[in-house]
Amino acid sequence: MLRKLWPIAKFGSSYVVTLHDDVLEVFATDTAFEAPYKANLDVITGRQPFFLGMTDTPQYKDSLRNMREVVLASDLPELGNRAEAQAEAMVAASGGTVEVVNLVRQISFDLIANYFGVPKPEQGRLDVWGTRLFEFQFVGSPSDKDLRAQVDAIAPAFRAHIDREIARRKAGGAAPEDDVLARCLRRQAEGRPGYSDEEIRTDLLCMVVGGPPQPPMVVPQAVEQLLRRPDALALAAKTARAGDDAYLWRIVREAMRFDPLAPGLLRVATKDWTLAQGTRRARTIPKGATVVAAIASAMMDGRRVPEPERFNPDRSADQYIHFGHGLHECFGRHINEWTLQRMIKPLLRRPNLRRAPGPQGHLTKDGIFADRLVVQFDEPGTAQGK
Secondary structure (H helix, E strand, O other), X not given: OHHXXXXXXXXXXXXXXXXXXXXXXXXXXXXXXXXOOHHXXXXXXXXXXOHHHOOOOHHHHHHHHHHHHHOOHHHHHHHHHHHHHHHHHHHHOOXXXXXXXXXXXXXXXXXXXXXXXXXXXXXOOHHHHHHHHHHHHHHOOOOOHHHHHHHHHHHHHHHHHHHHHHHHHHOOOOOOOOOHHHHHHHHHHOOOOOOOHHHHHHHHHHHHHHOOOOHHHHHHHHHHHHHOOHHHHHHHHHHHHHOOHHHHHHHHHHHHHOOXXXXXXXXXXXXXXXXXXXXXXXXXXXXOOEEEEOHHHHOOOOOOOOOOOOOOOOOOXXXXXXXXXXXXXOOOHHHHHHHHHHHHHHHHHOOOOEEOOOHHHOOEEEOOEEEEOEEEOOOOOOOOOO
């Protein structure tokens, strides 16, 4: 209704932007619509700057370039292989019943943390630490005293944990030769700017906070969407068995469109700006207003996404806004594109994949987070699998 009747809707001091073109304009106009991440990031990082909280400055460009020097496109195929191998082992040992959220959470945190060089802590759990900090970073409210208390305990512990690993590596402790931390330390030893201990710690911390919590949210949501569409589920199963990872990604990406990571992303207007200028829907957003760029709505906008209610994995990439757009587009989007489908590929290959009986076979959520989805499949040698 908003897309048709009130595409740039005002609610108090907030504006909800619903059309595909206008959402992209918000993301692309960072000089007028600033990402509101810095204040919460400062709590997480101990006031060390990270490019997610920066505007388009030389420091932003330098920080982003430094991370691109150590997170390489050539790593992506192996990350996909690792994701699939771990998923295959877990599915093979499952006895024919799999809780999808836990499956994806374990793979996601193991894969990304190991890749960046962050080991499991002796006390505490990376998945709990990362998820709580992710929640605080992106949806945390200043009035949520319980969450803030958790963050005030977790963030220093997480920073100290990475500091200890950096110190251990520099003291000659055994380590992989080519994870991201090792690459950072080599550049530090060469005297390259941007690779101090504090800068390395902040980058690794923010990558683990911003990355691994995403797949346990979106991948189970995609599986739920496939289960609702038998033809799409059959296509996904056929594609998984054929080993066509590129097309399987297109299927998962399309499934995610029906229930994306978030319904919208926040921006704050830093000056008066007329959105959709020159159109009948043009509206001036005043300085200081909160703007919700409704990505879920934008990806259902029939003006730019033909037949939006139809499941169609052959859509062009520009119809999707899963990972944002512009200055603060998700840094890990390419890791996601190579790994998300591989986390469920072994499951999709199993015969007669279906919901578990009862409520557990339908996705439930805890706030913004996928909480539980149990599926079953036929194992060889069972009555169903014969």
